[in-house]
Amino acid sequence: MEKLEMLYEGKAKKVYKTAQEDVYIVDYKDDATAFNGLKKGTIVGKGVINNRMSNHMFKLLENEGVPTHYIEELSDRETAVKKVEIVPLEVIIRNVSAGSFSKKLGMEEGIKLLAPTLEFSYKNDDLGDPMINDYYAIALGLATREEIDKISKMAFKVNEVLCKYFEECGIELIDFKIEFGRSKGEVILADEISPDTCRLWDIRTHEKLDKDRFRRDMGGVEDAYAEVLKRIGLA
Amino acid sequence: MEKLEMLYEGKAKKVYKTAQEDVYIVDYKDDATAFNGLKKGTIVGKGVINNRMSNHMFKLLENEGVPTHYIEELSDRETAVKKVEIVPLEVIIRNVSAGSFSKKLGMEEGIKLLAPTLEFSYKNDDLGDPMINDYYAIALGLATREEIDKISKMAFKVNEVLCKYFEECGIELIDFKIEFGRSKGEVILADEISPDTCRLWDIRTHEKLDKDRFRRDMGGVEDAYAEVLKRIGLA
Ligand SMILES: Nc1ncnc2c1ncn2[C@@H]1O[C@H](COP(=O)(O)OP(=O)(O)O)[C@@H](O)[C@H]1O
Numbered sequence: 001m002e003k004l005e006m007l008y009e010g011k012a013k014k015v016y017k018t019a020q021e022d023v024y025i026v027d028y029k030d031d032a033t034a035f036n037g038l039k040k041g042t043i044v045g046k047g048v049i050n051n052r053m054s055n056h057m058f059k060l061l062e063n064e065g066v067p068t069h070y071i072e073e074l075s076d077r078e079t080a081v082k083k084v085e086i087v088p089l090e091v092i093i094r095n096v097s098a099g100s101f102s103k104k105l106g107m108e109e110g111i112k113l114l115a116p117t118l119e120f121s122y123k124n125d126d127l128g129d130p131m132i133n134d135y136y137a138i139a140l141g142l143a144t145r146e147e148i149d150k151i152s153k154m155a156f157k158v159n160e161v162l163c164k165y166f167e168e169c170g171i172e173l174i175d176f177k178i179e180f181g182r183s184k185g186e187v188i189l190a191d192e193i194s195p196d197t198c199r200l201w202d203i204r205t206h207e208k209l210d211k212d213r214f215r216r217d218m219g220g221v222e223d224a225y226a227e228v229l230k231r232i233g234l235a
Numbered sequence: 236m237e238k239l240e241m242l243y244e245g246k247a248k249k250v251y252k253t254a255q256e257d258v259y260i261v262d263y264k265d266d267a268t269a270f271n272g273l274k275k276g277t278i279v280g281k282g283v284i285n286n287r288m289s290n291h292m293f294k295l296l297e298n299e300g301v302p303t304h305y306i307e308e309l310s311d312r313e314t315a316v317k318k319v320e321i322v323p324l325e326v327i328i329r330n331v332s333a334g335s336f337s338k339k340l341g342m343e344e345g346i347k348l349l350a351p352t353l354e355f356s357y358k359n360d361d362l363g364d365p366m367i368n369d370y371y372a373i374a375l376g377l378a379t380r381e382e383i384d385k386i387s388k389m390a391f392k393v394n395e396v397l398c399k400y401f402e403e404c405g406i407e408l409i410d411f412k413i414e415f416g417r418s419k420g421e422v423i424l425a426d427e428i429s430p431d432t433c434r435l436w437d438i439r440t441h442e443k444l445d446k447d448r449f450r451r452d453m454g455g456v457e458d459a460y461a462e463v464l465k466r467i468g469l470a
Pocket residue numbers: 008009010011012013014015024069081082083084085086179181190191192
């Protein structure tokens with residue numbers, strides 16, 4: 001399969017058309033950004049890791065009954081995916097306090113929540129991806145009630161599958177962001193699942209194995225990404 | 236009925252114990268604050284207007300099947316209410332874009348939303364009443380799923396009743412904030428319904444008849460509150 005015209009270049013991936021109308025190719029970059037693009041850098045080898053890890057996770061989720069955009073890994077950085085119309089919502093699930101949740105609520109990081117939370121951000125860089133909710137999404141015409149309900153159900157299912165899987169790899173899934181897209185009348189899981197989009201802590205030492213090392217200038221960024229790949233059995 | 240010990244003094248009201256264990260007296264002040272207490276001032280006569288208006292609205296809502304804390308108006312500024320344990324959520328319903336909604340979404344004020352929205356803020360002055368959602372509220376132990384569902388249903392019912400009533404008075408209900416409390420195993424509407432807690436616009440001219448005149452230094456604050464009282468037939 002060949003890449004044709006580039007459709008868009010995001011902060012972490014490029015998306016290309018292919019000869020098949022309903023298939024895109026995503027090409028994972030090493031570029032890293034944080035704080036809505038204010039901080040920029042490179043994480044050497046990240047594109048390869050995120051591509052391989054995302055595909056591994058998507059296959060796992062498909063096996064558990066979650067429909068995803070994954071079709072076929074084409075190379076180290078390239079994957080064929082189903083073309084979707086992205087629902088402009090960042091869907092965030094949290095199991096343990098961290099990041100903006102902790103900041104907003106004045107709660108230290110690392111507190112196990114009474115129950116997992118789900119929240120929506122409006123995927124809009126100009127507005128800084130503000131937190132909204134289901135009613136906002138509907139009032140803005142971003143999604144229908146039916147789509148929101150399907151997305152919420154799938155997101156919690158993704159959390160269940162990933163929590164269990166990561167735990168077996170010695171990793172605690174603190175929180176993560178996923179995106180969904182419309183494909184042939186269905187809503188399916190799209191985008192990526194990687195240390196860019198998940199907070200992953202060593203289950204024993206609570207060492208951070210994710211993009212927070214980049215966001216917070218902690219060093220050891222590349223090593224952390226490589227460690228995750230190793231723990232999930234891909235290196 | 237007599238006021239005993241003062242229990243707490245909020246930004247707009249004082250709450251007193253009475254000889255009856257399950258009855259409080261609220262005493263409405265003329266103090267006005269905005270931006271989480273950063274802006275302070277006085278709106279002369281506000282306490283009287285908000286007391287009388289809130290009671291009028293609570294009676295209307297009771298007639299429409301919404302349980303409220305209202306018992307009896309005792310004086311211009313004082314009302315006997317059912318003692319509740321306030322659920323620490325500010326419940327906000329919006330019909331038309333304004334305020335923080337407009338700011339967050341870069342949408343001009345005055346746009347009718349496709350459907351009314353409901354949202355929760357965590358009632359916590361130290362944190363600046365941050366926007367949360369149902370899952371956050373449950374994860375933080377602020378309310379149960381059952382309470383949240385009851386509160387949401389009641390809030391939309393309040394919106395229906397108020398929209399219709401205000402419209403008949405030549406007022407458009409843009410948005411409002413309400414609070415609920417636990418009383419004898421039930422969740423009931425508490426706090427107040429006033430130009431402090433509602434955005435009210437003249438239905439024809441869109442002139443603001445609410446606390447935004449104070450927040451935005453627009454002048455004519457007292458006149459606007461008095462105009463609302465007149466339109467709802469209490470002056
Ligand atoms: N299957 C797909 N079909 C179409 N677009 C997709 C698909 N999967 C992901 N995308 C989109 O590809 C874009 C590029 O990804 P990325 O670089 O992560 O962007 P961003 O800067 O928005 O994070 C994003 O807008 C993402 O939503």
